[in-house]
Amino acid sequence: MLLNTQDISRIARLARIELSDAENAATCDQLNGILGFIEQLQAVDTTGVEPMAHAVDVVQRLRPDVATEIDRREAFQAISPDVEAGLFLVPKVIE
Amino acid sequence: MNREAQWEVVIGLETHAQLQTKSKIFSGASTAFGAEPNRQACAVDIALPGVLPVLNREAVVCAIKFGLAVDAAIAPRSIFARKNYFYPDLPKGYQISQFEIPVVLGGGLAIRVGETEKFVHLTRAHLEEDAGKSLHEDFHGKTGIDLNRAGTPLLEIVTEPDMCSSAEAVAYAKALHSLVTWIGICDGNMQEGSFRCDANVSVRRPGAPLGTRREIKNLNSFRFLQQAIDYEIQWQINEIEEGRKIQQATVLFDPDTGETRSMRSKEDAHDYRYFPDPDLLPLEITPAWIAEVKAGLPELPQAMQQRLQAEFGLSPYDAAVLTAQRAVADFFQKTVALVGTAQAKLVANWLQGEVSARLNREERDMADAPISPEQLAGLIARVADNTISNNIAKKVFDALWNGEGGDQANAADQIIEKQGLKQITDSGAIEKIIDEVLAANQKSVEEFRAGKEKAFNALVGQAMKATKGKANPQQVNDLLKLKLGS
Numbered sequence: 019m020l021l022n023t024q025d026i027s028r029i030a031r032l033a034r035i036e037l038s039d040a041e042n043a044a045t046c047d048q049l050n051g052i053l054g055f056i057e058q059l060q061a062v063d064t065t066g067v068e069p070m071a072h073a074v075d076v077v078q079r080l081r082p083d084v085a086t087e088i089d090r091r092e093a094f095q096a097i098s099p100d101v102e103a104g105l106f107l108v109p110k111v112i113e
Numbered sequence: 114m115n116r117e118a119q120w121e122v123v124i125g126l127e128t129h130a131q132l133q134t135k136s137k138i139f140s141g142a143s144t145a146f147g148a149e150p151n152r153q154a155c156a157v158d159i160a161l162p163g164v165l166p167v168l169n170r171e172a173v174v175c176a177i178k179f180g181l182a183v184d185a186a187i188a189p190r191s192i193f194a195r196k197n198y199f200y201p202d203l204p205k206g207y208q209i210s211q212f213e214i215p216v217v218l219g220g221g222l223a224i225r226v227g228e229t230e231k232f233v234h235l236t237r238a239h240l241e242e243d244a245g246k247s248l249h250e251d252f253h254g255k256t257g258i259d260l261n262r263a264g265t266p267l268l269e270i271v272t273e274p275d276m277c278s279s280a281e282a283v284a285y286a287k288a289l290h291s292l293v294t295w296i297g298i299c300d301g302n303m304q305e306g307s308f309r310c311d312a313n314v315s316v317r318r319p320g321a322p323l324g325t326r327r328e329i330k331n332l333n334s335f336r337f338l339q340q341a342i343d344y345e346i347q348w349q350i351n352e353i354e355e356g357r358k359i360q361q362a363t364v365l366f367d368p369d370t371g372e373t374r375s376m377r378s379k380e381d382a383h384d385y386r387y388f389p390d391p392d393l394l395p396l397e398i399t400p401a402w403i404a405e406v407k408a409g410l411p412e413l414p415q416a417m418q419q420r421l422q423a424e425f426g427l428s429p430y431d432a433a434v435l436t437a438q439r440a441v442a443d444f445f446q447k448t449v450a451l452v453g454t455a456q457a458k459l460v461a462n463w464l465q466g467e468v469s470a471r472l473n474r475e476e477r478d479m480a481d482a483p484i485s486p487e488q489l490a491g492l493i494a495r496v497a498d499n500t501i502s503n504n505i506a507k508k509v510f511d512a513l514w515n516g517e518g519g520d521q522a523n524a525a526d527q528i529i530e531k532q533g534l535k536q537i538t539d540s541g542a543i544e545k546i547i548d549e550v551l552a553a554n555q556k557s558v559e560e561f562r563a564g565k566e567k568a569f570n571a572l573v574g575q576a577m578k579a580t581k582g583k584a585n586p587q588q589v590n591d592l593l594k595l596k597l598g599s
Binding site for chain 2: 032034071072073074076077078079080081082083084085086087089090091094095100102103104105106107108109110111112
């Protein structure tokens with residue numbers, strides 16, 4: 019499967035990344051290169067091999083259900099560009 | 114032919130049940146409701162760089178409980194995935210959810226609409242984290258973000274498109290609500306958003322392929338669910354009948370206008386680019402763990418319904434009503450244990466009658482009813498042993514409810530004693546009253562003798578009135594008949 023520059027524009031928009039035409043072309047080449055590697059991998063016969071969801075074959079460690087975190091709002095909001103009444107303020111979003 | 118009959122409605126529901134854990138699904142921040150904004154949002158929840166999620170064991174236990182309760186398959190190994198989209202109340206830029214392999218697969222719920230029973234199949238249920246809250250009130254043209262809710266554990270429960278009316282959708286939602294609160298995984302508080310539904314609705318001509326669906330988001334009451342679906346069905350039928358095509362869309366329901374309106378086009382919205390979250394390893398659930406959770410599950414509503422019918426001879430209807438809420442079922446069982454199995458039907462009648470009516474009128478839950486099983490048992494015992502009549506019992510019940518008998522178990526006895534409500538069963542006393550009534554109501558007596566049946570009832574009424582309702586109605590009837598020689 020090969021990507022074209024339209025695909026790249028769409029992926030960039032979904033990722034909220036702005037690309038110039040030159041960057042788009044370069045990204046397109048790079049991504050297609052990666053897809054080329056994947057095509058090689060796909061040539062391997064994996065019949066009967068269970069797909070792995072993670073590179074390491076171990077399972078998730080679980081945490082007991084205890085509230086351990088303390089309130090650090092002041093520290094977190096000290097590094098935020100805009101706050102009011104305990105809220106983080108962001109440019110207006112209305113759907 | 115009416116219009117509805119020319120269309121088939123297809124509905125599937127996705128429900129987000131907030132799980133009753135003390136801490137968040139991937140962090141140790143508290144999930145308590147009502148904190149000041151951002152006081153319960155830790156570094157993981159606000160997605161500071163370098164943080165890592167660690168899964169809450171209890172959230173998984175909740176999912177296992179649910180899977181067992183709906184007779185579903187529980188995945189021995191399930192996977193967390195990132196669902197990617199941008200919104201300011203989602204600080205990571207993705208929601209951790211499950212995609213390809215959810216923790217719960219299949220299963221289903223029996224629902225009842227009127228006399229009809231139906232089985233609604235579940236597709237899946239998966240664990241995920243909630244997002245924060247956006248407040249669009251005016252902050253100088255900006256939006257305020259509260260991340261307290263971010264990371265709250267949710268179980269998203271997805272049905273097959275098995276429902277074909279708003280009534281069925283509501284019946285399913287109620288059955289599900291009852292079940293998740295019954296097994297104690299969700300507090301079911303809809304106002305606080307602990308249980309919210311998205312409805313996928315489409316219409317088609319009978320036999321035609323499935324129509325294009327629109328998804329109504331975030332319905333947080335059963336009434337809104339019903340109103341939104343009914344509006345949406347009519348809207349879609351109108352569109353199609355007027356020659357327009359339905360576009361797949363996400364819509365919001367406006368309770369003020371009773372209408373649904375489009376929220377966003379689906380062009381980008383469904384391109385979530387799911388992929389396995391490399392921060393989380395596969396979740397393993399062993400048969401031993403499932404067995405352990407199963408051992409801790411309460412008796413489930415369906416099983417209890419069967420047992421109540423077998424043990425106490427209740428009708429399927431009574432059994433279903435009594436097991437619609439765990440608190441009601443518990444109340445019933447405690448009361449019957451006190452007053453005796455022979456009175457089970459009477460207890461069921463009281464719970465479905467007076468108790469339920471009072472709760473509804475006062476918009477209260479069984480859990481905070483001002484009357485205890487001990488008190489109700491005390492009252493029913495006096496009805497059963499003929500100390501008071503049913504009518505008087507209602508009076509005593511009102512007094513109990515208003516706390517007049519105090520909170521003792523023998524409150525009913527105290528009220529009966531204090532207000533002198535004991536039924537008069539001494540036939541001599543009743544005879545005397547009847548004689549007086551007959552003497553004072555010669556006209557009714559003559560009417561009765563002339564064949565007017567109604568006059569008899571009037572005389573019974575007079576006699577009951579003369580005893581302030583304390584006479585045994587059956588005894589009054591019998592004695593009166595005797596006196597009138599009929």
